[in-house]
Amino acid sequence: MNKRGFKDKVYGELSRVAKAMANPVRLEIIDLLAQGPFSVEQIANYTGQSVANASQHLQTLKNAKLVRITRDGNFIYYSLAGVNVFNAWVGLRELGFAYNAEVEKVMHDFRCGHRGDLNAVDAATLMEMMEKEEVVLLDVRTEDEYNRGHIHKALSTPIDKLGTYLKKLPKGKTLVAYCRGPFCVYADEAVAFLQEKGHKAIRLKEGYPDWAIKGLPIRHKES
Amino acid sequence: MNKRGFKDKVYGELSRVAKAMANPVRLEIIDLLAQGPFSVEQIANYTGQSVANASQHLQTLKNAKLVRITRDGNFIYYSLAGVNVFNAWVGLRELGFAYNAEVEKVMHDFRCGHRGDLNAVDAATLMEMMEKEEVVLLDVRTEDEYNRGHIHKALSTPIDKLGTYLKKLPKGKTLVAYCRGPFCVYADEAVAFLQEKGHKAIRLKEGYPDWAIKGLPIRHKES
DNA sequence: CATTAATTCAATTGATTTATTGAATAGTTA
DNA sequence: TAACTATTCAATAAATCAATTGAATTAATG
Secondary structure, X not given: OOHHHHHHHHHHHHHHHHXXXXXXXXXXXXXXXXXXXXXXXXHHHHHOOOHHHHHHHHHHHHHOOOEEEEEEOOEEEEEEOOHHHHHHHHHHHHHHHHHOXXXXXXXXXXXXXXXXXXXXXXXXXXXXXHHOOOEEEEEOOOHHHHHHOEEOOOEEOOHXXXXXXXXXXXXXXXXXXXXOOOOOOHHHHHHHHHHHOOOEEXXXXXXXXXXXXXXXXXXXXXX | OOHHXXXXXXXXXXXXXXXXXXXXXXXXXXXXXXXXXXXXXXXXXXXXXXXXXXXXXXXXXXXXXXXXXEEEOOEEEEEEOOHHHHHHHHHHHHHHHHHOHHHHHHHHHHHHOOOOOOOEEOHHHHHHHXXXXXXXXXXXXXHHHHHHOEEOOOEXXXXXXXXXXXXXXXXXOEEEEEOOOOOOOHHHHHHHHHHHOOOEEEEEOOOHHHHHHOOOOXXXXXX
């Protein structure tokens, strides 16, 4: 094989991987699967797609080796093929943040409409805050996702049941809410709700997968 | 805006960035521009494309904010919009290496055909070797690229003039050749040539941009 | 073995993407 | 200002991609 043929093959193969990521629905699926395995129906519901369409996108991701499947009874669960998939997704995400003003703008506008406080702490800041025991950390994802893995010392307070946990939360301390990632709005909703109830609340910029991949302290239930 | 509308916009914008990367020619352009600025004609020649086609791809990259331009005389020079573009490219590249057996296979087959020794040292290993002063480091890219920036202590020995440097190279020490990146074949060609001439030679797995972005020691000519 | 539920396949249509060609534009130099 | 050069634009046709629909698989259960 000559030099051009070699390059055509290498860049061609890599562009197949990039093509598999180059679709809004598939990016949302990747972002979701960073939390762990989900069935086709769960993925379809979450992304607002028909089951057939979700399945089709999942086949595309599977062919590109970005996801893998495990069976459990009647269900097929999809999850990311490995940590490199998440890394590539983060690379793309940060690229979007850095140079695409439209991404920043959309996020800013959306969150402006939901709460006054646009601040968010990043992982490093939160680590410092936690060392001083100033904060209560809230995992507002589903209980299932919490059990799969959560930030050390976080309490499970799913967004749709947040009201029932209100009494147990101390008024003095800062509440920090986190969810699936920077595009997940659960933490924003939680912060809005908590601030309305008179709490001092702020969201964590990153989500659980970002925290975990940095090697920061986590815990999970034995399965 | 509702939650779905927000997500559609965010993932839609990010998929536009991914789409801009999802083409073999554009990936090769990104990989090249990691070395520094190049004109449209240089890019067209390097990628084996017509000037019009190269220009069209560059417009696509520019619209996605992945590259930016600077003028100098008659020429327009394209370069990466920032360090995040390179990071995203590396994320994709590593993803290809990790899960796409086809990429590994193509590289292995190609390099098998060119030299017996498939080994390559990585950056960390090279740093150790250099501390013991066991190696002579050769930058086999163009002299121009060397001047823009090179690994500290490397000699400029462009691949097409490598023969003229032969006498000056010590027979006892290990020669380590590096070039633009893992898909650049200059270092492979250099290693094959040097081994043929009785030298102990090996390539660096990564290219100059990978070395530089890790914060490892570099030097460059004042411009 | 038949039923059921979850998932995938196949065919269609409309929308994007790509390489090619040749013409147009915008800066530079004489 | 005219000629030149590097780059971009516009139009085309072939190829690829996405959402929809309904039918076909596949594996577990009665």
